Amino acid sequence: MTNATNAPAAPDIPALESRLYMHTFSPRQHPITLVRGEGARVWDDTGKEYLDFVAGIAVNILGHCPPVLVRAVQEQVATLIHTTNLFYTRPQIELAQLLVKHSALDRVFFTNSGAESNECAIKLARKWGKLHRGGAYEIITAWNSFHGRTLATVAATGNRHYQEPFEPLPPGFTHVPFNDLDALRVAVTDKTVAIMLEPVQGESGVFPATREYLQGVRRLCDEQHLLLILDEVQSGMGRTGTLWAYEQYGIEPDIMTLAKGLAGGLPIGACLAKEAVDVFAPGDHGSTFAGGPLVCAGGVAVLREVLERELPARAGVLGRRLAQGLQELQQEADAGIKEVRAAGLWIGVQFVDERATAVLTRCREQGVLVNKTSNDTVRLAPPLIIDEADCDRFLDVFGRAVAR
Numbered sequence: 001m002t003n004a005t006n007a008p009a010a011p012d013i014p015a016l017e018s019r020l021y022m023h024t025f026s027p028r029q030h031p032i033t034l035v036r037g038e039g040a041r042v043w044d045d046t047g048k049e050y051l052d053f054v055a056g057i058a059v060n061i062l063g064h065c066p067p068v069l070v071r072a073v074q075e076q077v078a079t080l081i082h083t084t085n086l087f088y089t090r091p092q093i094e095l096a097q098l099l100v101k102h103s104a105l106d107r108v109f110f111t112n113s114g115a116e117s118n119e120c121a122i123k124l125a126r127k128w129g130k131l132h133r134g135g136a137y138e139i140i141t142a143w144n145s146f147h148g149r150t151l152a153t154v155a156a157t158g159n160r161h162y163q164e165p166f167e168p169l170p171p172g173f174t175h176v177p178f179n180d181l182d183a184l185r186v187a188v189t190d191k192t193v194a195i196m197l198e199p200v201q202g203e204s205g206v207f208p209a210t211r212e213y214l215q216g217v218r219r220l221c222d223e224q225h226l227l228l229i230l231d232e233v234q235s236g237m238g239r240t241g242t243l244w245a246y247e248q249y250g251i252e253p254d255i256m257t258l259a260k261g262l263a264g265g266l267p268i269g270a271c272l273a274k275e276a277v278d279v280f281a282p283g284d285h286g287s288t289f290a291g292g293p294l295v296c297a298g299g300v301a302v303l304r305e306v307l308e309r310e311l312p313a314r315a316g317v318l319g320r321r322l323a324q325g326l327q328e329l330q331q332e333a334d335a336g337i338k339e340v341r342a343a344g345l346w347i348g349v350q351f352v353d354e355r356a357t358a359v360l361t362r363c364r365e366q367g368v369l370v371n372k373t374s375n376d377t378v379r380l381a382p383p384l385i386i387d388e389a390d391c392d393r394f395l396d397v398f399g400r401a402v403a404r
């Protein structure tokens with residue numbers, strides 16, 4: 001422990017960041033410095049405690065520093081950290097086995113992020129189009145989608161704001177309104193190779209696809225000989241009430257992409273595909289860090305824990321409890337809640353006006369962290385390990401924070 005006389009002065013992080021960082025994140029939604037986390041709680045550098053309903057944007061699914069993940073990583077970091085894919089490693093094959101066993105997909109390519117998982121899916125679909133659909137290469141995605149920040153995934157993302165500064169973008173992407181099957185039908189041409197969708201649009205504020213829509217999309221893909229790519233980067237790993245969101249729609253994708261919660265906070269992603277869609281040949285794709293033993297050992301520990309503790313079902317139960325509390329709050333005119341959209345422990349609360357920043361600031365002051373996806377929408381994505389008391393505490397603080 002340091003004492004007051006020889007403790008170094010705390011660095012002025014906001015001033016330093018403004019000099020040192022590229023200004024992509026400023027101003028921060030939460031201008032606090034987090035120094036420690038445990039379970040669903042984090043602490044800042046003044047010692048203030050918060051209930052964390054951001055969870056690293058749906059990443060820390062087991063909460064902060066969960067013992068199973070800490071143990072797995074500590075063991076692995078002292079055994080073998082990195083090898084490259086010139087070699088086999090055990091954690092990588094174990095994680096691939098688990099993913100294939102517990103999904104409808106057959107083959108895995110590991111990546112380091114969601115954007116890279118989608119890049120892999122795009123490359124795979126294009127090569128498949130060359131071989132099986134007369135050179136078709138276009139991918140149809142939805143407006144208000146989010147697929148990442150690389151050039152190809154920004155082109156795929158249906159948000160002009162993210163695209164305009166970086167044009168010209170790679171060609172081969174068209175956009176249609178989400179949950180509109182007719183628009184999709186009209187958009188398909190002989191150049192189309194795939195339809196890429198999030199089962200629940202997360203970054204735009206938690207908009208679930210309807211059952212009729214996703215089933216219709218699956219049928220359309222089958223009729224037109226197109227690939228269905230589901231971006232489950234944020235919806236996967238139990239968040240919506242099932243391990244993968246597609247399970248609730250009675251369909252299976254041809255390609256599925258993962259990242260965020262896959263290793264509970266370690267940087268990892270994966271692109272999964274049906275066997276018949278895996279047309280990659282040696283040398284077609286690669287990545288230096290991807291699928292390394294450290295992150296894969298973390299992924300194995302996290303996925304096992306999610307399955308053993310049946311956290312997806314728990315996310316469904318607690319998500320309903322939260323949504324119900326929020327719908328009751330919505331009855332109070334003062335709360336200004338226009339809509340509550342929920343998919344398990346993933347909830348968008350849209351207000352009638354632009355009060356999201358005020359709400360998240362008041363919540364933070366009262367020791368609860370949430371984030372906003374726009375000026376009128378707050379998004380909740382707590383760790384899947386929260387309990388009933390955490391839900392009730394959240395509802396209490398949130399209820400007081402929303403009132404004008």
Ligand SMILES: *Cc1c(COP(=O)(O)O)cnc(C)c1O
Nearest residue numbers: 113114115146147148231233234
């Ligand atoms: C976050 C996200 C991505 C991008 O993931 P990164 O790891 O930030 O590259 C892609 N798709 C969806 C649906 C996401 O939520």
